[in-house]
Amino acid sequence: MSRVTHILTSLNELSEGLLEIPGLMYVMLLVLAVIAFVMYRLTPRLKMGFETKIRIRRMTAILMIAVYMLFLLMLKLFVFPDAANTEEMLVFGIAAFILYFFLGRLFAWYEKGQKKAEVLQPLIATLLFLTVTEAAKVLIRKSAFQLSFVGFALLGLLLGCLFTKAWRYGGKKRKKRANQIAVRIFLSIAYVLLICVAGVFGTYHVLRTNGAASMQKNISSVEPDLPEAEEEEGNYIRHDGKLYRYNDALTTILFMGVDQHSDEIQAVEHVSNESTQADSIFLFVMNDLDKTCKLIGISRDTMTEIKTYDYNGEYVGDDVNHLTLAYTFGDGKEKSCLNMVDAVSRLFHGMPIHSYVALNMEAIKDINDTVGGVEVNVLEDMTSVDSRFRVGNQVLLKGNAALEYVQWRDSQEDFSNNKRMERQKQYLMNFMRKAVSVVSTDLALPSRLYQSLTGEMVTNISLDDAVYLSTKMLSMNFADDSILQVEGESVRGPHYDEFYVNEDALYDLILDVFYIEKPEGGAQE
Amino acid sequence: MKKKIWLVISIIAFICAMAIFVMLGIRHYRNLQAQKLYEEYAQKRQENIHQTAAPESSDAPVEIPVDFESLQKDNPDIYAWITIPGTEIDYPVVQSSTDNAYYLNHSVDYAESSAGAIFTENYNSRDFSDFLTVLYGHNMKSGAMFAGLRSxxxxxxxxxxxxxTIYTPDAIRKYRVFAAYVEDDRHLLYYYNQGQTPEDRRAFLDxxxxxxxxxSIYDADVPVDENSRILTLSTCHRLGDHYRFLVHACLVEEIK
Known part of the structure; x- marks a missing residue:
């Protein structure tokens, strides 16, 4: 993985770590900070002796420092993981610098009442504090002592203290005015820069958590007949003597490759629309827990219960039919996609689906070329389409060739869709690999791609979501066994091929992909 | 002054704590009594099984391995017995003629007990001839009553x-389990109109x-239709008050 990936991953980790701090802590710290601030503001107005006022002021300053240090402790324990490489070390170092810079400012504020601004005392105090927090982290999280972090932090603290000194220097009434102005300007710029960096990270964090939240909503209306039980007790199932829990850290997206079938006459009843069908159906499952992705291929000819509509678009009931028709029974846009989402979710025993992407097969040409073409080892004799498509040939698919490789099937042959699915799986795997390697060197690619495809796809994923997803993808593992298939039996139906799912195999597949085996005996994760 | 208040508070707290202990103790004792009672009954039945012989001819009525006479002397509400081999479920079945909720918190010896008894409501006939007969039982942490259904x-x-297997004074009925799943707390007999019309029965089966x-587990290979006789065992589910765990079985053999 490249440098940029490392930086992104480390930012991701910081962002996610921030979420792990219990909300209660944030509230507590905020309340204490507000109290301290109010006290600080109120004391001048109270009728007390000058000495008392100063003492109170210093106490509030200490309180603020204590609150902030508690906050830093939380960050240390919850947020900062061990830096795995130099880029991460740099990112965490910068974060440490900024955080402790502000601590330095707080110390300087504390010393406001005094004549001599000390630097040594805060420095030693912070060094002790850092040692203690690092030790705490080592003990509690069993990680390593991060010297680089301490270094950056101390530097930040030093500069924070000196900043105030320098600022005051800039404000003193002296003869050499030019120097003072220069100093103040320099400091102001530096300060603004610092706040900008913190602000950018803050924005990134907010966007990311929002993106994460919106990606986590189940859009299928197939109610799992049971609620998401909060208690540990309710939320597991038993199978073959083992205990399983649904994995909450999954993001499931339904991908559909859609095409017009104007040359085929729809001999199926109750078709309400023209002949757009979803030819390729894939479930993409991102597992945030073990950082893996799985792609599950589902045959368009799967016979399963789908919502059926009449010519007027009225719902007439559920009936067993080809899965692909769930798309056809819709408006060719959102309604079709949601119908498909419901059908697939139902097929998968009520597994939640968070998003959908319906892509016109034509768009594959553009996507294919954007990553510079995809190489495949030809699986089926397709020389009638392209002379290069001889079994065993290594071909770099570009433009139309890519479309033909994944779309064509021998309509004279029985169950030719199954062979096509093999080619689609192979293409997808090679595409994913190529895409990941290209994106890591060209980070703007996902958003450019999204923009260019806007006319050709129907999706509920926004640009922000897409960017969020692509940053997540970079840290995911995509191994050979990541592409799965729903197993079953192909049967020659009255009009078209039919595919009947092997229910036992599907159940096992769902357990494998969507569930976590819970060790018996109460051991929690 | 301050000290006095604290004294009063601590005394009140102590009394409350004692009261709670005592109540818990009573409940625990009652449960043990109920448990003992059921064990006695089960043992009696085991003895009965050894005493009964296989029917000699098809004309003679079958020997029921449950001593209903003595059971009904203790409590005339007892009209059947349920056994599921391989589980702890081996209990008398009662039906109160006056209060359908009585046996939720009373055991078969009329004593108050949070374990209750295995019972049916008076919507169901006592000869299991209804389309749908529903047996209710608590899901006890101790594993007693219908907790065994969770398996x-x-x-x-x-x-x-x-x-x-269901025993009644006149017959032995054998059922085959074909479904097990979690359902909401709808009252099955109300909801499906006691299966009075074929449509109601079809709705239930569908x-x-x-x-x-x-x-959910459902075995489609077991032949069930509107003419079957279904036995549903219903107990509480860990998800909460609004859910029930149901096990459906259909009648496969009736020996009179």
């Missing part, structure tokens, strides 16, 4: 424990078969 959540247990979540 049916696992498919391998489901497949190896398909037999439920709902049982239509479940497609990871927790």
């Amino acid at each position: 049916y959540e696992d498919n391998s247990f489901f497949e190896s424990h398909r037999d439920v 709902d049982a078969a239509a479940r497609r979540d990871m927790q």
Whole structure:
């Protein structure tokens, strides 16, 4: 993985770590900070002796420092993981610098009442504090002592203290005015820069958590007949003597490759629309827990219960039919996609689906070329389409060739869709690999791609979501066994091929992909 | 002054704590008594099994291995017995003629007990001739009453424990388990109109078969239709008050 990936991953980790701090802590710290601030503001107005006022002021300053240090402790324990490489070390170092810079400012504020601004005392105090927090982290999280972090932090603290000194220097009434102005300007710029960096990270964090939240909503209306039980007790199932829990850290997206079938006459009843069908159906499952992705291929000819509509678009009931028709029974846009989402979710025993992407097969040409073409080892004799498509040939698919490789099937042959699915799986795997390697060197690619495809796809994923997803993808593992298939039996139906799912195999597949085996005996994760 | 207040508070707290202890103790004792009672009954039945012989001719009525006479002397509400081999479920079945909720918190010796008894409501006839007969029982942490039904959540247990036997004074009825799943707390007999019309019966069967979540088990190979006689065992589910765990079985053999 490249440098940029490392930086992104480390930012991701910081962002996610921030979420792990219990909300209660944030509230507590905020309340204490507000109290301290109010006290600080109120004391001048109270009728007390000058000495008392100063003492109170210093106490509030200490309180603020204590609150902030508690906050830093939380960050240390919850947020900062061990830096795995130099880029991460740099990112965490910068974060440490900024955080402790502000601590330095707080110390300087504390010393406001005094004549001599000390630097040594805060420095030693912070060094002790850092040692203690690092030790705490080592003990509690069993990680390593991060010297680089301490270094950056101390530097930040030093500069924070000196900043105030320098600022005051800039404000003193002296003869050499030019120097003072220069100093103040320099400091102001530096300060603004610092706040900008913190602000950018803050924005990134907010966007990311929002993106994460919106990606986590189940859009299928197939109610799992049971609620998401909060208690540990309710939320597991038993199978073959083992205990399983649904994995909450999954993001499931339904991908559909859609095409017009104007040359085929729809001999199926109750078709309400023209002949757009979803030819390729894939479930993409991102597992945030073990950082893996799985792609599950589902045959368009799967016979399963789908919502059926009449010519007027009225719902007439559920009936067993080809899965692909769930798309056809819709408006060719959102309604079709949601119908498909419901059908697939139902097929998968009520597994939640968070998003959908319906892509016109034509768009594959553009996507294919954007990553510079995809190489495949030809699986089926397709020389009638392209002379290069001889079994065993290594071909770099570009433009139309890519479309033909994944779309064509021998309509004279029985169950030719199954062979096509093999080619689609192979293409997808090679595409994913190529895409990941290209994106890591060209980070703007996902958003450019999204923009260019806007006319050709129907999706509920926004640009922000897409960017969020692509940053997540970079840290995911995509191994050979990541592409799965729903197993079953192909049967020659009255009009078209039919595919009947092997229910036992599907159940096992769902357990494998969507569930976590819970060790018996109460051991929690 | 301050000290006095604290004294009063601590005394009150102490009394409350004692009261709670005592109540818990009483409940625990009652449960133990109920447990003992059921064990006695089960033992009696075991003795009865050894005493009964196989029917000699098809004309002679079958010998029922449950001493209903003595059971009904203790409590005339006892009219059947349920056994599921491989589980702890081996209990008398009662039906109160006056209060359908009585046996939720009374055991078969009329004593108050949070374990209650296995019972049916008076909507069901006592000869199991209804389309749908529903037996209710608590899901006790101790494993007593219908807690044994929970084992049916696992498919391998489901497949190896398909037999439920009901004894009544006049017959032995054998049922075959065909479904196990979690349902909301709808009152089955109300909801499906006690299966009075074929449509009601069809609706019940379709709902049982239509479940497609990871927790439900349904064996489509068991032949059930509107003419079957269904036995449903219902107990509480850990998800809460609004859910029930149901095990459906259909009548396969009736020996009179």
